[in-house]
Amino acid sequence: MNVLLSLALTTGVLSGLWGWVAVSLGLLGWAGFLGCTAYFACPQGGLRGLVIAGLTMLSGVFWAQVIMDGSALQPEWTLLGYLMTGVVSFLMCVQAANRWLAFVPGTFIGACAMFAAQGNWRVVLPSLLLGLIFGYAMKNSGLWLAARAGRTKATAQPAAKPR
Numbered sequence: 001m002n003v004l005l006s007l008a009l010t011t012g013v014l015s016g017l018w019g020w021v022a023v024s025l026g027l028l029g030w031a032g033f034l035g036c037t038a039y040f041a042c043p044q045g046g047l048r049g050l051v052i053a054g055l056t057m058l059s060g061v062f063w064a065q066v067i068m069d070g071s072a073l074q075p076e077w078t079l080l081g082y083l084m085t086g087v088v089s090f091l092m093c094v095q096a097a098n099r100w101l102a103f104v105p106g107t108f109i110g111a112c113a114m115f116a117a118q119g120n121w122r123v124v125l126p127s128l129l130l131g132l133i134f135g136y137a138m139k140n141s142g143l144w145l146a147a148r149a150g151r152t153k154a155t156a157q158p159a160a161k162p163r
Contacts, residue, residue: 001149007142014138018131028127031113035131038106040139050136056103057128059095060110061121063088067111068119 001009018036022029038053067088071081092111096102110128117124 001146003143003146006146006149007139010142010145011138014134014141018134021130022127025126025130026123027130028113028117028123031117031124031127032131032134034109034113035128035133036135036138038103038109038128039132039135041105042103044103045139050132052100052103053106053135054129054132055100056106057110057113057132058125059101060092060107060112061114061124061128062110063092063107064111064114065119065121068114 015033015036018032019029021027022032035053035057038057039049042049042053044052067081067084070084070088074080092107093104095107096104101107113124113128114121
């Protein structure tokens, strides 16, 4: 079984499981899939990628809250909201100078989830983080399955006859 097929299989099974978990726990299924996506998209893999994707998404949730709270200070000043968005977006990119916050898409994923959920961080945070763990499980179980299938296939082949 090749890697793509293995990843597709484990992602399909665990996506269905995530859907059930999200509904059972009252979480946002779509936000969980954003967490999964963050892990798959992070250039670092393994536990390091899990931590980096998690930290960047959490920072995005924070930055979105800054934009929402800052914009609410003077709601009649619509220009303030646009200015806040521009300044904070700049800061979201600049924070990538820290290697643990260098996955800029993760930061924007966290912020977008907050905006989509209208600032309900109490449901966004567990949805993103559990989704991230599911993404880790999807990718790593798929890679494990592909490696195991490759070893099984190699041992099942007959040895070449000596000349």
